[in-house]
Amino acid sequence: MILQRDYDLSAHNTFRMKVKCACYVEYSSVEELAGLDWDSLPRPVKHIGEGSNLLFTKDFPGTILHSGIRYVKYFDVGLDEVPVAVGAGVRWDDLVAQLCGHGLWGAENLSHIPGEVGAAAVQNIGAYGVEIKDIISGVTCFDLVERKSCKFTVAECRYGYRESMFKESGDRYVITSVLLRVSRKPRPRLEYKGLAGVDASSPSSVRDAVVEIRKGKLPEPSELGSAGSFFKNPVISAADFVRVCDAAPGVTVPHFVLDGGMIKVPAAWLIDQCGFKGEREGGAAVYKKQPLVIVNASGSASPQDVLELERRIVATVHERFGVALHPEVEHL
Ligand SMILES: Cc1cc2nc3c(=O)[nH]c(=O)nc-3n(C[C@H](O)[C@H](O)[C@H](O)COP(=O)(O)OP(=O)(O)OC[C@H]3O[C@@H](n4cnc5c(N)ncnc54)[C@H](O)[C@@H]3O)c2cc1C
Structure with missing residues (x-):
């Protein structure tokens, strides 16, 4: 310790x-x-x-x-589905590489996401049409209130888009391990448009394609500081969507209609429309290749630089489109 x-x-x-x-x-x-x-x-x-x-x-x-709990235990009893228990301190992408190397399907679309296994289960990480909840069976925790271990099924984790019961609980539970179920049987998930036509002959070939795509779009944490997508994609009413369209005459506003009629608009598009791509504030900047990402461009940006850039983006997007942006990145 x-x-x-x-x-x-x-x-x-x-x-x-x-x-x-x-x-x-x-x-x-x-x-x-x-x-x-x-x-x-x-x-x-x-x-x-x-x-x-x-x-x-x-x-x-x-x-x-x-x-620092770092183990990966396979419970392979010859069935198609293979349960795997993983310590919360294992690096998520090391685990994905290992699973793909064993020919096990389920995590390959979530390749190259930074972070550790425990946090992945808190965040319900997602990419390319897959969320970690799709392969979680259960989660083991240490309850900081009762000071004892406890277990939750995936249903009890109440997963939603980057949401979970763990986030709602206000840091009550420390995740100590996660039980995944991955598949020996091929089950490629290529519905997401960026993955159309990729070589799906093995989980490793899908992983390679995902890593390649991500490297072209997102900053490498080892080279450029960031916390990935800084803002959530806003979900707005149809009336508010009309207001967004009116504020961008002659442009087709990208959007996605959700069950229930609410509309999700890409925060990256709103930020880009406000001219923020590459914008700087002290040592912080909006990433040129993906305006949803704020980067530590100088390597010595202060928290105040990032907060001021965030404030300017939120104010400008609200002024132009009437849409409130909320951070996905947790502020401490
Ligand atoms: C370049 C880049 C790209 C990214 N791409 C994606 C993406 O495609 N999809 C996506 O979903 N996310 C993405 N992210 C965000 C991030 O990688 C994930 O949210 C990741 O799961 C965070 O893991 P972490 O270990 O760094 O957790 P931290 O950031 O350290 O913590 C995140 C939260 O989890 C809690 N937590 C951490 N460990 C535990 C534990 N053991 N028990 C209980 N609570 C815990 C923390 O208190 C905090 O609330 C990206 C980030 C970067 C920098």
């Missing part, structure tokens, strides 16, 4: 914000986690993974927990 005070978090957030926490704890088993002297830890307590969906807006006054 690692327990350090006044700890530098620069290497623990993909935005590369230079911030500290009062206390940092990395544990390597459920027993170590349960055995912590909880009452002595500075509050609040926040669990992180790779910090790839977080913006630290200043030094964190409490305790940052991080999982």
Whole structure:
């Protein structure tokens, strides 16, 4: 176990914000986690993974927990469906590479998403028409209120678009492992338009295609700091959609009609229409290839640079289109 005070978090957030926490704890088993002297830890307590969906807006006054539980256990009894139990601290993309290497289907569309397995199950990560909930059977947690382990079925996790019961619970549950079910039988999911025509002869060939596409669109966390998509795609009423169309005369507004008649409009399109592609604020900038992403362009952007750019984008999109943008990235 690692327990350090006044700890530098620069290497623990993909935005590369230079911030500290009062206390940092990395544990390597459920027993170590349960055995912590909880009452002595500075509050609040926040669990992180790779910090790839977080913006630290200043030094964190409490305790940052991080999982070092890293195992992958296959329960292969010769059936088509293979249960796999994975420790929460395993890097998600290492796991996907391993599953694809074993010829197991289900996670390949979620290739190259940064972060760890525990957080993936909190976030219900998704890409190319697949969400992790599609391959989760259950989740094991440590309950910080009751201070004991507990289990949830996938139904009890109440997954939605980047939503889950874990997010609603206000950091009550630390995920310690996730039970996945992947398939030996081919089941390529190529409905998403970007994947049409890719070689689906194996999960690895689909993975290779996904990685290639993603590399062309999104910044590599090792090269350029960011937290991926900064804003959620707004879901608006038909009346508000008409207002958006009126504000963009002569242009076809991209949109997706949801069950119930609400309309999802790509936040990237709204931001782009407001001329923000490549826009800078101090060391932060809107990513040129994908305006939904704010990057640490200088490598030394401050949280204030990012927050000011966020504020300007939200205000301008609202002024022009009457649409409120909300961050997908969690602000701490
Ligand atoms: C370049 C880039 C591309 C991305 N592309 C995608 C994409 O295609 N699809 C997508 O869905 N996301 C994407 N993301 C967002 C991000 O990778 C995911 O949200 C990821 O699951 C976050 O994992 P993390 O380990 O970094 O978690 P963190 O950012 O550290 O934490 C995220 C949340 O999970 C909680 N948490 C972390 N670990 C645990 C645990 N063990 N128990 C309980 N709570 C925990 C944290 O408290 C926090 O609320 C992208 C990010 C980047 C930087």
